[in-house]
Amino acid sequence: MSSVSVRRAVCAGAVGALVVAALGSGVASADGSDPNDGLEIQAPYEQAVVAAPEGGGTAPYRSMALGLQHYNSDYTVTDGRLTVDVSGLTGVAEVQWPADCVPDDAGTVAVCDTGDVPVRYTPQVQLKLRAAPGAAVGAQGTVEYSATATGGPDGTLSVPEYSTETFVTVGSGPDLGVSAPQDVSGVAPGTDLTVPFDITNTGNEVAHGFSVKLWATYGLDVATRYPECTYSGPDDTGSQYPSMTYVTCSFDTEVAPGATVQLPAPLRLAVTRHALNERFDYEVEPAGDVTDLDTSDNGRSWHITADNTADFAVHGTEVSGAAGDTVAAGFRFVNRGPAWVADVASGDPVPAIDYYLPPGTTATSVPRTCRTAAPAAGDPSVPHYVCTLPTWTSPDLKVDFPFRLRVDQVVPDATGRVTVRPYDGSPAFAFDPRVRNNSAKVVVNPSA
Structure with missing residues (x-):
């Protein structure tokens, strides 16, 4: 069995799962175990690289995270092998292979060792890509994948060739992103937490301001109030997200290429007496009608577990x-x-x-x-x-x-x-x- 992962994480989609009740639909055996398993390739559906500077020079490398996962924790899956074919990037982008990938003589196909395959995905392979010399803005190529691993109900799991691919496009513009937070647990109700919210522009153009969206589940209160934001709470009539606080903001701070900025004041959350298993989602986008070069790092989820009953x-x-x-x-x-x-x-x-x-x-x-x-x-x-x-x-x-x-x-x-x-x-x-x-x-x- 194989399946293709969802490549773009959208915070609102995850939050929406709390708004609409869902029933499980898995097929299990008589003893409650699931006799099936599947190997999944985790790769972005789209990846942007920045065009080389006009008048000469090379474009900067940009990282692309890849990996494997399987979905049934009843099985142990090991010896992951991810095959990456970048022959479709000729004239568009160049690749720098990491140490855990062994390329062929042409340097266009490599087998990457991902080791043990987890159920919950974490990146295992970090490719580096940059625009090829002379590649024009808008040029596009593809990376294709296949994979095998040891384990599962039949002893071997695989994803066939051409079932998963990444479209790589040469672009120009701002690329805002926020770093991934570390989940926290054992937090006492009544505690205040500071959200790790640095915004970095890894693109090649200035972002003339940015917008921010925040979602805090019912056991969290957004304690910091910015005049640039509007707030709706879980108890507000007609709230779009009835089990959480929803915040939208617009800031005029400029973010130059390579620069990192913060919000006007630290963003703090109050862990309320009702908190248990909480989630705080946040998302940033360039202001106006400007398109972000790579949306994969625009939104993050922070899981907060309270010590409560x-x-x-x-x-x-x-x-x-x-x-x-x-x-x-x-x-x-x-x-x-x-x-x-x-x-x-x-x-x-x-x-x-x-x-x-x-x-x-x-x-x-x-x-x-x-x-x-x-x-x-x-x-x-x-x-x-x-x-x-x-x-x-x-x-x-x-x-x-x-x-x-x-x-x-x-x-x-x-x-x-x-x-x-x-x-x-x-x-x-x-x-x-x-x-x-x-x-x-x-x-x-x-x-x-």
Whole structure:
């Protein structure tokens, strides 16, 4: 199996995953493991190089990050070999091979050793490219890739030739970028953090001002307020991003080629009492209608994990009914906080709730966020539903699941059970300090 990576990271797309709830769709075996794996080449879809100076001289080299990853952590994948073919750059760009790549005699095809292949991508190969002498602005060429590695369900994973490529274009203009931050964890609620926000122009033209966009998830507050910015919070009516703070700014600071500038004052975030797994996304662009030469480093995501808890609980009910009656026999989910909870990486729900019906009953009305699932282990006669919650679970959230059940047969103390568990299949919620209230009973016709 193989797949081509998404080459341009767009902060708003990742943030949007928190706005729209998503359900998983993987195919797993009976024991919960996934029998599939795939090797992916991580390479930019587009790469810009700066034209050589007019009147002579050579263009500066620009780095291009490459690598491999696979997607199934059940397998260990090693001996990654990434083949890079730059023959399509003739007359457009020149390449400088790193030490972990072995080129052929012509210097146009190299096999690069990426070593062990991770599940979460990190760059493994750093190529350097520069415009060829005499290459005009607008000239374009291609880099093509293939790859192999050892591991996976069949012992070997591969990506065939010509399935992944990078379009390299000779350009001229500003190229603004921000450096990648180091994620932090164990942060105490109430802490203030300073965002590492240096802006560098690696292009060959001045950026006459720049715009900035910021997204802070619900447990973070943007403490620094600039007059050049507009702010909308998660509690604002009609907010574009209802689970976060969204900020847009316009600064008139000029950024010369090779220069690094900062914002007018350090950008500080407040870690609130509701913080848990947080994410701060930021993005910079040249002002006006100017196109940035390379957008791959314009936006960054900073993951911040707070030392906090969220107490998930479910509450059942007791009802009575004669044979043939339909009774309200639902349950309630509560997040007692103090933290909100969201999967800020995937946008998937965090909790799932299993509801096994009481004996002798049939569901006649099911909440729209619930679906039928596999019967109870060891007793296929017990109907089972799985319910999900919104993508984010705010503090003090209370959600009722109003099941209606038909009493087919009167069974004294007919007891169903409700359990909240991690949606992603993890054994427990690491943030939940009380597990006893993660389960409850729904009883039909309790004994007096």
